Each structure stands twice: as C-alpha cells, then as structure tokens.
Amino acid sequence: MGKYTLLKKSHKVRRGRFETVHGTIQTPVFMNVGTLAAIKGAVSSMDLKEIGCQVELSNTYHLHLRPGDQVVKKLGGLHKFMNWDRPILTDSGGFQVFSLSHIRKIQEEGVYFNSHIDGRKIFMGPEESMQIQSNLGSTIAMAFDECIPNPSPRDYVVKSVERTTRWLQRCKVEMDRLNSLDHTVNKNQMLFGINQGGVYEDIRIEHAKTISKMNLDGYAIGGLAVGETHEEMYRIIDAVVPHLPQEKPIYLMGVGLPSNILEAVDRGVDFFDCVLPARNGRHGHVFTKHGKINLMNAKYELDDSPIDEGCQCPTCKHYSRAYIRHLFKAKEMLAMRLCVLHNLYFYNKLMEDIRNAIDGDYFKEFKEEKLANWNGKA
Amino acid sequence: MGKYTLLKKSHKVRRGRFETVHGTIQTPVFMNVGTLAAIKGAVSSMDLKEIGCQVELSNTYHLHLRPGDQVVKKLGGLHKFMNWDRPILTDSGGFQVFSLSHIRKIQEEGVYFNSHIDGRKIFMGPEESMQIQSNLGSTIAMAFDECIPNPSPRDYVVKSVERTTRWLQRCKVEMDRLNSLDHTVNKNQMLFGINQGGVYEDIRIEHAKTISKMNLDGYAIGGLAVGETHEEMYRIIDAVVPHLPQEKPIYLMGVGLPSNILEAVDRGVDFFDCVLPARNGRHGHVFTKHGKINLMNAKYELDDSPIDEGCQCPTCKHYSRAYIRHLFKAKEMLAMRLCVLHNLYFYNKLMEDIRNAIDGDYFKEFKEEKLANWNGKA
Ligand SMILES: [Zn+2]
Ligand SMILES: [Zn+2]
Numbered sequence: 001m002g003k004y005t006l007l008k009k010s011h012k013v014r015r016g017r018f019e020t021v022h023g024t025i026q027t028p029v030f031m032n033v034g035t036l037a038a039i040k041g042a043v044s045s046m047d048l049k050e051i052g053c054q055v056e057l058s059n060t061y062h063l064h065l066r067p068g069d070q071v072v073k074k075l076g077g078l079h080k081f082m083n084w085d086r087p088i089l090t091d092s093g094g095f096q097v098f099s100l101s102h103i104r105k106i107q108e109e110g111v112y113f114n115s116h117i118d119g120r121k122i123f124m125g126p127e128e129s130m131q132i133q134s135n136l137g138s139t140i141a142m143a144f145d146e147c148i149p150n151p152s153p154r155d156y157v158v159k160s161v162e163r164t165t166r167w168l169q170r171c172k173v174e175m176d177r178l179n180s181l182d183h184t185v186n187k188n189q190m191l192f193g194i195n196q197g198g199v200y201e202d203i204r205i206e207h208a209k210t211i212s213k214m215n216l217d218g219y220a221i222g223g224l225a226v227g228e229t230h231e232e233m234y235r236i237i238d239a240v241v242p243h244l245p246q247e248k249p250i251y252l253m254g255v256g257l258p259s260n261i262l263e264a265v266d267r268g269v270d271f272f273d274c275v276l277p278a279r280n281g282r283h284g285h286v287f288t289k290h291g292k293i294n295l296m297n298a299k300y301e302l303d304d305s306p307i308d309e310g311c312q313c314p315t316c317k318h319y320s321r322a323y324i325r326h327l328f329k330a331k332e333m334l335a336m337r338l339c340v341l342h343n344l345y346f347y348n349k350l351m352e353d354i355r356n357a358i359d360g361d362y363f364k365e366f367k368e369e370k371l372a373n374w375n376g377k378a
Numbered sequence: 379m380g381k382y383t384l385l386k387k388s389h390k391v392r393r394g395r396f397e398t399v400h401g402t403i404q405t406p407v408f409m410n411v412g413t414l415a416a417i418k419g420a421v422s423s424m425d426l427k428e429i430g431c432q433v434e435l436s437n438t439y440h441l442h443l444r445p446g447d448q449v450v451k452k453l454g455g456l457h458k459f460m461n462w463d464r465p466i467l468t469d470s471g472g473f474q475v476f477s478l479s480h481i482r483k484i485q486e487e488g489v490y491f492n493s494h495i496d497g498r499k500i501f502m503g504p505e506e507s508m509q510i511q512s513n514l515g516s517t518i519a520m521a522f523d524e525c526i527p528n529p530s531p532r533d534y535v536v537k538s539v540e541r542t543t544r545w546l547q548r549c550k551v552e553m554d555r556l557n558s559l560d561h562t563v564n565k566n567q568m569l570f571g572i573n574q575g576g577v578y579e580d581i582r583i584e585h586a587k588t589i590s591k592m593n594l595d596g597y598a599i600g601g602l603a604v605g606e607t608h609e610e611m612y613r614i615i616d617a618v619v620p621h622l623p624q625e626k627p628i629y630l631m632g633v634g635l636p637s638n639i640l641e642a643v644d645r646g647v648d649f650f651d652c653v654l655p656a657r658n659g660r661h662g663h664v665f666t667k668h669g670k671i672n673l674m675n676a677k678y679e680l681d682d683s684p685i686d687e688g689c690q691c692p693t694c695k696h697y698s699r700a701y702i703r704h705l706f707k708a709k710e711m712l713a714m715r716l717c718v719l720h721n722l723y724f725y726n727k728l729m730e731d732i733r734n735a736i737d738g739d740y741f742k743e744f745k746e747e748k749l750a751n752w753n754g755k756a
Contacts, residue, residue, distance in 0.1 A: 038710045081698075318461045322449075337420040337715070
C-alpha cells in the first residue's frame with residue numbers, strides 16, 4: 001500500500017512524497033498519458049525517462065479491448081509489457097465507457113455498452129474494472145464511477161453519486177480479494193476513490209465526506225474539465241479539498257492547461273494528468289515560457305531558434321522551429337514526436353519548478369510570475 | 379574533394395576509406411535515406427548516430443519542393459538544418475522527376491514536368507540540379523541523369539546515355555562554378571557521375587569508359603533495381619565495375635535487400651542506399667539473423683523475445699515482439715519508429731560485419747553463412 005508523507009504545507013499548497021512498490025513519487029506531479037501503453041507521437045517508455053516523467057498513466061478500457069488485459073497479464077503485466085519500472089496509474093474505464101460509446105445502459109450492476117472498435121457488446125461494472133486493472137498490474141487503480149455529463153439535473157446527480165458510492169464499496173472488496181490471490185501481478189495494487197457530484201457543491205461535499213471514511217489510498221476529483229468554466233472548476237476544488245483526508249494524495253483528473261495546474265496546486269491538489277500536452281504537440285502547438293505558440297505559423301519558416309530558448313528537452317537541444325515546421329509541412333512523423341517530447345518535458349519541468357518553489361517558500365510569487373509570462377496563452 | 383583509399387582488396391571485394399570535409403566514411407557503407415531531411419518513421423538525426431549511420435541521404439527533388447532549397451540555404455544548409463554533422467549525399471532529383479511525375483518532356487536542356495504536390499510546372503536540368511544541391515550544401519552531389527524505364531529499346535537507350543553524358547559534363551562545369559562562389563554553403567562539394575545503359579552490357583561498358591575519363595569524385599551505377607531480375611542486375615555489375623576507376627568509390631544506387639548487398643560487395647561495390655529497411659519497418663517487416671519476419675503474424679502475440687535475439691539496437695534492448703505487435707494493431711506511431719530503428723541498425727551493423735569480414739579475410743565464408751541463415755528471406 002502507498003504511503004503519503006506531507007513534507008510541507010503553506011496555506012492550502014501541499015508538497016508531498018508518495019511511496020509505492022514501484023518507487024517514490026514527488027508531488028505535486030503530472031502523470032504522462034500513454035493510453036495504449038505508448039505515448040501517442042512515437043514516444044517510448046525510454047523517452048519518458050529522459051523527459052522526467054514520474055508516473056505513466058494508461059487506459060483500462062483501451063487496453064481491455066487491445067491487446068486485452070489477459071494478454072498483458074500473460075506477458076507479466078503492464079510494467080514488463082511496456083518496459084517501465086516506475087509507477088503506473090490506470091483509470092477505471094468509466095470515463096471511456098461514458099464518452100466513447102454512444103449506446104449504453106447503466107444499471108445497478110454496471111454498464112452495458114458497445115465497443116467503439118467493432119461494436120460488440122461489453123459489460124463493465126466495478127468488479128470487471130478491478131479485474132482488468134489487476135490483470136494490468138498497475139501501481140494505482142482507479143475506482144469505477146459514473147462520469148455525469150455537464151449539465152445534469154440535480155436529482156439525477158444525487159442518484160448517480162449514491163450508486164458511484166456503492167460501486168466504490170464493491171471496488172474495494174474486489175480489489176482486496178484480487179490482491180490476496182496467488183497469481184495476481186501486483187498484490188500491492190492501490191485503490192483511489194473518485195469524488196463526483198457535478199457542479200453541485202453540497203452533493204460534492206457530502207460525497208467527499210462519505211468516501212473519506214473508506215480508508216482508500218488516495219482520492220480523486222472526477223467529472224471536472226467536462227465543459228464547465230475554469231471558475232466553476234476552481235469553485236468545486238475549493239469546496240471539496242477541505243473535506244478529503246489530508247493524509248492522502250489528492251488527484252484532479254484530466255486537468256489541464258499549465259495555468260489550471262498552478263491554480264489547482266494552489267488549492268491543495270497533488271496529482272494531475274491530461275492528454276493536452278501530447279495532443280497539442282501532435283498539432284504543432286507547443287508551450288514556451290511566453291505561452292503557447294503554433295509552429296505552423298509562417299513566421300517560423302526561417303526561425304533557427306529552439307521551440308523554447310533555454311529548454312533542456314531533447315528537441316530544443318538539437319532542433320529549430322524552422323526544421324520542425326518543415327517536418328509538419330512535409331507530413332513527417334518526426335514532427336509530432338519532437339513536439340510531444342518538448343510539451344511533456346515542459347509539463348514535467350513545470351511540476352519540478354513548482355515543487356522547488358514550494359520547498360523554497362516562493363510558490364505564490366512563482367505562480368503569479370508564470371501566469372503573467374504566459375499572458376493567458378497557457 | 380574526397381579522397382578514397384583502398385585499404386584492402388581480395389578478388390573484387392574492396393575495403394576502403396573515403397575522407398570528406400564532414401568526416402571519414404568506412405566502406406563498404408549503407409547510406410540511410412532521409413528523403414525530406416528526416417527518416418520516415420519518426421527517426422531523427424540523433425537516432426541515426428545511435429544506430430551507427432555513417433552517411434545520411436536526402437532527396438533533392440523533395441527538398442526543392444518542400445521547404446525549398448533556398449530556405450535550407452538561408453538556414454545554413456542541410457547539415458545545420460537537420461543537425462547532422464557527418465556526410466550527406468543528395469541525389470540529383472532525376473529519379474523522382476522520372477518516377478513521380480507522369481507528365482514530362484525531356485529535351486536537350488533538361489526536363490519539363492509537373493510537381494507531384496500541386497501540379498505546377500517545373501524545369502530541371504543539370505545546372506538546376508547542381509544549383510539546388512549546392513544550396514543544400516551536401517557532402518556529395520549526384521549528377522543529373524535520365525533514368526530509363528526497363529525494358530527500353532536499344533536505340534532509345536543509346537541516345538539517352540549520350541545525352542546523360544553531355545548532362546554530366548554540364549554538371550561538372552556548373553559544380554566547379556558553384557564551388558568557387560563566395561556564398562556557397564559547401565565549397566568542397568563533390569560530384570559522383572552515374573553509369574546508365576539499361577540491361578545492355580556493351581552500352582553500359584562504353585558509358586563507364588567515357589565517364590571514367592572525367593575525373594569525378596566517385597562513380598555510381600544507376601538504373602538498376604527497376605524491375606530487372608537479380609541475376610540481370612548482378613550481370614550488369616559484373617560487366618561495369620572493371621571499367622570504372624578503381625581509385626574511386628563505386629556506388630550501386632537504390633539497392634537493396636541484405637542478400638543483394640552481399641552479392642554486390644562481392645562484385646566490388648562500396649556504397650549502397652535503399653528505402654527498403656525503413657519502408658519494411660513501417661509495415662512491421664523486420665530483419666533477423668534468420669531472415670525477415672512479419673510482426674503482424676498472430677504467433678507473435680505472446681512472444682516476449684526481442685525482434686532479433688542478441689541485437690544491440692535501441693528497440694531490441696528494451697521491447698518485445700508482443701509489445702511492438704500490439705503497437706501496430708493499436709495503430710500507435712511508436713510501432714513504426716521501433717521497427718525502423720531496428721531495421722536501419724540491422725543494415726548498418728551488417729555493413730560493419732562485412733568490413734570486419736574483409737579485414738579478417740573471411741568475407742566469402744561470412745557471405746555464404748549469412749545467405750544460408752537468411753534462407754532466401756532477406
Ligand atoms: Zn524543449
Ligand atoms: Zn534490434
């Protein structure tokens with residue numbers, strides 16, 4: 001089981017250390033998303049080490065369909081499969097079930113839906129999600145929850161959150177059972193619960209209080225960054241964080257822009273993940289100390305400076321904006337790889353700088369300076 | 379200008395060293411093709427260093443269209459543009475003019491054709507090809523020649539080869555002029571002439587004798603591997619090589635399979651290039667000590683061994699056949715990158731082993747053993 005140590009706290013800002021069987025995570029941390037056991041953009045687990053990634057995140061739903069969690073288990077689990085010896089977090093599959101499949105039926109036992117690949121019928125409930133994640137052998141498994149669309153009517157949200165709580169209890173029982181079995185890949189697999197409740201503060205708080213009593217390894221805030229404004233998101237984080245156990249890590253799921261991360265750290269969040277840096281990179285949108293720029297812009301045609309002056313990533317150390325822009329225009333895959341490497345490095349380095357700022361008691365000034373430099377462009 | 383030193387000769391087999399302003403090339407050598415100043419499959423110039431590439435080859439026609447040779451020149455030439463400090467060979471654009479554009483008109487001054495990208499009319503003759511290659515600043519430029527389709531009638535081949543000889547004379551004059559200009563990127567750019575003549579031995583030999591008198595930096599055999607049988611190709615190599623200057627490097631263009639390379643080295647060839655290892659890699663076809671295998675094959679689903687046991691490439695050191703097969707099935711770009719890295723390493727390592735075999739006086743045995751092991755599958 002994981003051990004979270006709060007190293008420092010200033011107002012709500014937390015600097016921590018989370019020990020796992022796959023090594024120690026320094027928090028706040030940004031997890032790098034490798035949906036199908038690979039980062040989109042031809043980035044490998046070896047590359048992740050070079051760009052300072054602490055935790056890799058893979059998607060349960062996708063790996064269940066391809067190559068199949070049984071295949072991954074037979075090959076020794078996700079760590080061995082993708083050759084990554086540091087922590088891995090797997091999501092529950094819930095988000096994909098609700099976002100990728102258009103035909104679905106939610107019942108008390110779980111969700112019936114159609115595969116987005118071949119349309120075949122699949123059932124996934126708390127036990128199935130835990131079983132798949134156990135087969136993958138990730139360091140941290142996420143509880144199976146319902147991701148409610150935004151906006152949703154209040155009475156539906158109340159009922160959904162109550163069911164998500166019952167599902168969480170079933171997840172916990174099933175994980176305990178799986179961790180006790182002889183052939184389980186990672187018998188120390190941890191479980192994070194997920195707070196839901198849409199944009200209704202009182203439902204969120206009530207749910208946070210309920211799951212806090214369940215002695216989970218960590219707590220996530222889910223169902224945000226699904227269309228609400230940044231201000232609504234910050235309001236919910238402000239409301240929920242004080243009601244989660246302070247001796248456990250807090251994970252804000254699927255967020256977000258560098259500025260969102262700074263604001264959420266300021267509100268007590270420890271873990272982050274987002275597809276945004278990789279997705280942006282694949283389109284030539286790259287982060288710099290002066291905000292995001294679009295390398296497709298004609299003004300970079302003869303620009304022989306790196307994406308971000310002073311950046312120590314493998315891309316900026318060797319290649320120019322002009323060269324990478326040419327690669328995009330020529331439809332060379334290398335363009336995507338170079339930009340994804342830079343963007344993920346940018347995020348991982350930002351988290352390192354945040355940790356140093358908390359350690360050095362200058363986080364507030366650091367945050368204000370970054371936000372001013374990005375000028376609304378990150 | 380380049381200096382070729384014949385280090386060892388046994389029967390026709392040559393072991394040499396070619397000194398250039400961008401470093402020394404040990405021959406026999408396989409050049410790694412980066413058409414648009416990048417290897418297809420998200421492989422960078424940094425990767426090329428890791429997999430033992432000595433010479434990078436880029437395509438004049440493609441770079442003329444994108445990003446434009448003037449842009450590359452403004453950015454300091456191809457070496458600076460793609461951050462590669464070792465030798466670069468550029469082709470003349472001739473092959474692409476004849477293979478990619480369906481509407482074209484060949485005249486004494488050169489070729490009128492339509493861009494394969496936007497259809498706009500372009501003219502390229504010997505002077506234009508030299509000018510573009512001079513702007514790119516490659517180490518070795520190739521002469522502009524006509525690539526004759528196979529089969530072609532004898533009287534057409536005779537006329538075409540005579541024109542190619544006149545074009546070669548114009549290339550030499552123009553390169554001398556360009557190398558003498560103040561603003562030229564690489565004033566030591568070298569010129570290789572190209573032997574043509576289809577499958578007519580006597581035309582080939584006559585042409586080889588003629589261009590041998592022109593004191594070029596190297597000599598290529600072009601117009602092969604365009605549909606003729608391997609036996610026809612070997613027959614032409616056997617006929618031509620004795621009539622090319624033995625104190626200059628000999629380059630067999632666009633060839634080929636590992637077995638073709640062994641046969642051509644045995645016939646006195648020093649330089650090779652081919653898109654085959656990268657193209658095969660992008661489709662999951664990878665070379666091993668037991669011949670080529672197709673990673674898409676279902677039998678590799680649970681195969682946790684590397685592509686080629688004992689291979690020291692970045693792919694085989696870290697990833698399994700099962701993992702790479704999964705990446706292909708999941709359409710992850712990383713699949714292509716890993717296979718291209720392996721295949722290029724395989725070729726570069728093969729050349730190193732060939733050089734060691736010649737140095738150690740066991741090339742014949744080496745060749746026979748390799749061909750037997752590959753069993754017709756390479
Ligand atoms: Zn960078
Ligand atoms: Zn290999």
